[in-house]
Amino acid sequence: MGQTIIEKILSTHSGQEVYANDIVVAGVDFVMGQDGTSPLAIRAFGEMGGKEVFDREKVAFVIDHSSPSPNEGVSALHKLMREFSRAKGFRLYDIGEGVCHQLVPESGMVGPGCLVIGADSHTCTYGALNAFSTGVGSTDLAAGLISGRMWFKVPGTIKFVLNGVLPPGVFSKDLILHLIGDVTADGATYMSAEYTGDAVSALSVEGRFTIANMAVEMGAKAGLMEADDKTFSWLARYTGRKFEPARADRDAVYAAIKEYDISALEPQVARPHRVDNVCPVGEVAGTPIQQAVIGTCTNGRLEDLGIAADILRGKRINGDVRLIVAPASKRVLLDAMREGIIQDLVEAGAAVVTPGCGPCVGTHNGVPSDGENVISTANRNFKGRMGNSNAFIYLASPATVAASALAGVISDPREFF
Amino acid sequence: MRFFGKAHKFGDDVNTDYIISGKYKFKTLDMKELAKHVMEDLDPDFYKKISGGDFIVAGSNFGCGSSREQAPLAIRNAGISAVLAKSFARIFYRNCINTGLPVVECDTGLIDGGDMIEVDLAGGIILNKTRELEIPVKPLPGVMIKILNDGGLVPHFRKYGGFNLD
Numbered sequence A: 001m002g003q004t005i006i007e008k009i010l011s012t013h014s015g016q017e018v019y020a021n022d023i024v025v026a027g028v029d030f031v032m033g034q035d036g037t038s039p040l041a042i043r044a045f046g047e048m049g050g051k052e053v054f055d056r057e058k059v060a061f062v063i064d065h066s067s068p069s070p071n072e073g074v075s076a077l078h079k080l081m082r083e084f085s086r087a088k089g090f091r092l093y094d095i096g097e098g099v100c101h102q103l104v105p106e107s108g109m110v111g112p113g114c115l116v117i118g119a120d121s122h123t124c125t126y127g128a129l130n131a132f133s134t135g136v137g138s139t140d141l142a143a144g145l146i147s148g149r150m151w152f153k154v155p156g157t158i159k160f161v162l163n164g165v166l167p168p169g170v171f172s173k174d175l176i177l178h179l180i181g182d183v184t185a186d187g188a189t190y191m192s193a194e195y196t197g198d199a200v201s202a203l204s205v206e207g208r209f210t211i212a213n214m215a216v217e218m219g220a221k222a223g224l225m226e227a228d229d230k231t232f233s234w235l236a237r238y239t240g241r242k243f244e245p246a247r248a249d250r251d252a253v254y255a256a257i258k259e260y261d262i263s264a265l266e267p268q269v270a271r272p273h274r275v276d277n278v279c280p281v282g283e284v285a286g287t288p289i290q291q292a293v294i295g296t297c298t299n300g301r302l303e304d305l306g307i308a309a310d311i312l313r314g315k316r317i318n319g320d321v322r323l324i325v326a327p328a329s330k331r332v333l334l335d336a337m338r339e340g341i342i343q344d345l346v347e348a349g350a351a352v353v354t355p356g357c358g359p360c361v362g363t364h365n366g367v368p369s370d371g372e373n374v375i376s377t378a379n380r381n382f383k384g385r386m387g388n389s390n391a392f393i394y395l396a397s398p399a400t401v402a403a404s405a406l407a408g409v410i411s412d413p414r415e416f417f
Numbered sequence B: 001m002r003f004f005g006k007a008h009k010f011g012d013d014v015n016t017d018y019i020i021s022g023k024y025k026f027k028t029l030d031m032k033e034l035a036k037h038v039m040e041d042l043d044p045d046f047y048k049k050i051s052g053g054d055f056i057v058a059g060s061n062f063g064c065g066s067s068r069e070q071a072p073l074a075i076r077n078a079g080i081s082a083v084l085a086k087s088f089a090r091i092f093y094r095n096c097i098n099t100g101l102p103v104v105e106c107d108t109g110l111i112d113g114g115d116m117i118e119v120d121l122a123g124g125i126i127l128n129k130t131r132e133l134e135i136p137v138k139p140l141p142g143v144m145i146k147i148l149n150d151g152g153l154v155p156h157f158r159k160y161g162g163f164n165l166d
């Protein structure tokens, strides 16, 4: 019987042929924790009787969510992480290195056919590299650190066939927002998503990360793509390691197949306070904004910063808007400096903050005030997400955010393309 | 495991930022402290309204959003005995089982806020005492029952030194 991508990966990692709804205990290729989830995992590790991590090379901690520390409570938790990783002899990415979901792919440890768990819900991002990677909580993280294994229910798969060519000024972020608006926030709960079609092939690997990243916003356990030449040349920049890609069989069984032609897609915006509250930009154009954010694990890569810089170069953002830029990693920041992108953004009025999560999760780096509107390239706009439950968050592509920062109101970026 | 208490009703898609906001959870490992802020963005006084043993009763996709395990821990430390919902987001669901917070999938349309509820986990029965109704429950997968029976994943690992789910 034919298998989906996720059925293939869970079969190779559990040593048996498995299909949707089977329960497996599988070996994992990489385990990641960040500073919001690792401290509880360290506690559970001790309580479980853990001595060493299963493989020092296959484990990493990242300090990215509140980085550098904004207060002494966080500082104590960061210290705990540093001491634990030093004692166990595995890698910790400290402040300034970047967001976990950029650093794990950049590490070269994760690629096609791999199985990865991370104690962060957007771990699904590496699905863009054909890895089954998924978010778990702190106790599962501790179990993974000790045993190098994890139990899974093999999910059914929804296949998204994306055809057509994205129009100028419309990006992978608009595409995934559109899909989430269509299937809703729980439309793929307990399922895996597979994205395929010529629109996916045409995207850069960076653009693909944006789509895989937001699979969890429709409830999915994973968002997977097949590996192609672009995947391998992207990986070759970071590692010489060989991977075994997982391809879906022609006769694989899907829970649903959804086809889209994206040739007429407009820029999309998710309105407060739900990620599936999506509309074309025209419906909210003219809404005043006080803060704009470009960054996060969804859209903080070089391509994203470059798109924003192309719009802002030689101009000044609106005087009533604060623009915050958080590069996804130190490497992204360095590349963006080399290419003059950071210069352009700063001259246009951007405040560049430490590579990491930036203001995404409301711990620091730009908490909005009561009644303010924020437009952001992040993946969540829940009430209170950025640290103030009386603020309103709109989600959009880097182009839409840059165009809006310039105008001071939510704006259609297509006039710049 | 048998519980009796009052239903506190919430809607669909209650996310983990609502259950416990990121601005608190990054600061401390003191779950009693976090518990005071549970559901604060939906109901600022919620913590004060809980009597020990009460239930959170919600619609579909409860616990969507981040992987923070502080969400089930804050709920449990606030004195809630179980969460009943039409469906749960998957990471939250796993986290509940792993940390020993009972979660029950059932038709919560049959429960109003303030109803008195009895939950018998072993028997798989929910009784709405106020409306004199018996509500069918969707059974948990076998692996989850094993982990819950051990008291969560931590005691499971302590007992077996690893996964023992066959």
Ligand code: SF4
Pocket (backbone or CB within 6 Å): A064, A065, A099, A100, A101, A120, A122, A296, A297, A298, A356, A357, A358, A360, A361, A378, A379
């Ligand atoms: S950037 Fe935002 S969504 Fe991504 S890992 Fe950090 S807090 Fe989570």
